[in-house]
Amino acid sequence: MILVTGATGRVGRDVVSGLHALGCQVVGMARNPATAHSVLPGFAHRIANYDDPEALQQAFTGIDKLVFIASDGDANSVARHHAKIIKAAAATSVPHIIFTSIIDCDASSPFYFAPVYRESERWLLGSAIDCTILRCGLYSDFIVENWVKPAEITGEMILPTGAGRVAPISRKDLAAAIAAVAAGPRRANKAFIITGQHALSFAEIASLYETINARPMRYRPCSNEDYRRLIAPQLQAPWPQAFCSLGTAIAEGRWQSASQDFKNITSRGPESFGEFLIRTKCR
Numbered sequence: 001m002i003l004v005t006g007a008t009g010r011v012g013r014d015v016v017s018g019l020h021a022l023g024c025q026v027v028g029m030a031r032n033p034a035t036a037h038s039v040l041p042g043f044a045h046r047i048a049n050y051d052d053p054e055a056l057q058q059a060f061t062g063i064d065k066l067v068f069i070a071s072d073g074d075a076n077s078v079a080r081h082h083a084k085i086i087k088a089a090a091a092t093s094v095p096h097i098i099f100t101s102i103i104d105c106d107a108s109s110p111f112y113f114a115p116v117y118r119e120s121e122r123w124l125l126g127s128a129i130d131c132t133i134l135r136c137g138l139y140s141d142f143i144v145e146n147w148v149k150p151a152e153i154t155g156e157m158i159l160p161t162g163a164g165r166v167a168p169i170s171r172k173d174l175a176a177a178i179a180a181v182a183a184g185p186r187r188a189n190k191a192f193i194i195t196g197q198h199a200l201s202f203a204e205i206a207s208l209y210e211t212i213n214a215r216p217m218r219y220r221p222c223s224n225e226d227y228r229r230l231i232a233p234q235l236q237a238p239w240p241q242a243f244c245s246l247g248t249a250i251a252e253g254r255w256q257s258a259s260q261d262f263k264n265i266t267s268r269g270p271e272s273f274g275e276f277l278i279r280t281k282c283r
């Protein structure tokens with residue numbers, strides 16, 4: 001029995017259906033019964049909030065593998081959620097956890113979320129539980145939602161990412177990789193890098209968008225201060241800090257890894273960023 005946290009989320013729901021398609025017994029964990037019914041129709045689910053240790057322990061009882069999809073929000077809440085999930089998994093003797101980390105969790109990284117992912121990996125490796133860590137690159141969906149779409153009006157993507165490159169992976173492909181790892185043999189204390197196959201500059205990303213949509217788009221690098229001024233009126237804390245520090249980390253080359261692990265895990269190549277733009281019609 002495999003339990004998936006964040007199962008009503010965009011990655012989690014595809015992991016649940018992917019595991020089902022692979023013939024696994026799967027149960028989705030959700031915090032809200034109504035959301036579970038509407039997002040996971042026909043799938044078994046268990047209800048628990050990450051802030052409720054007792055409910056987490058009940059949800060994890062009898063589980064053979066836990067697909068632990070990272071939480072989101074401010075870094076303190078994410079750390080609290082992750083600590084409670086790992087503690088509940090240890091208390092219920094879950095044999096194996098598959099955790100979605102990020103490729104940028106080095107101690108020297110300026111990225112706002114780097115410390116919480118680094119700590120979470122440390123807690124997992126220090127627990128008695130076998131764990132497999134999937135260090136994920138930037139989602140193609142994230143780039144389009146947060147950086148490409150908002151730039152459509154002006155045709156100018158203004159970011160503090162310098163000459164940095166990224167190898168985007170779609171949420172759908174990430175879910176396929178997670179399901180394949182969770183359905184496969186236990187890979188104790190092993191880490192995979194889940195990214196696209198090619199690292200793109202932001203000028204290349206803008207150019208792909210321009211070609212596929214026949215709409216003007218160009219990339220203009222800016223300073224971190226200018227970017228913060230641009231986004232601060234539209235975003236609540238911690239997002240201006242998270243986005244600015246992500247830009248700096250990208251400019252420093254911390255998100256440019258392009259790994260073959262996705263292909264090795266799934267026996268197919270990941271969707272390219274251009275293919276993602278066509279499939280989603282840039283939504």
Ligand SMILES: NC(=O)c1ccc[n+]([C@@H]2O[C@H](COP(=O)([O-])OP(=O)(O)OC[C@H]3O[C@@H](n4cnc5c(N)ncnc54)[C@H](OP(=O)(O)O)[C@@H]3O)[C@@H](O)[C@H]2O)c1
Pocket residue numbers: 005006007008009010011012030031032035048049050051069070071072081102136137138139142171
């Ligand atoms: N690499 C990247 O580019 C990138 C970008 C963005 C996010 N991420 C990470 O990837 C993760 C998955 O992405 P996603 O798009 O699937 O996120 P998502 O659609 O926002 O889904 C988040 C899931 O977490 C659940 N959740 C949130 N707080 C909870 C709580 N206190 N207790 C129980 N469940 C809770 C949500 O439940 P509800 O449905 O009830 O809200 C939902 O199922 C994110 O959480 C974040 O850590 C990575």
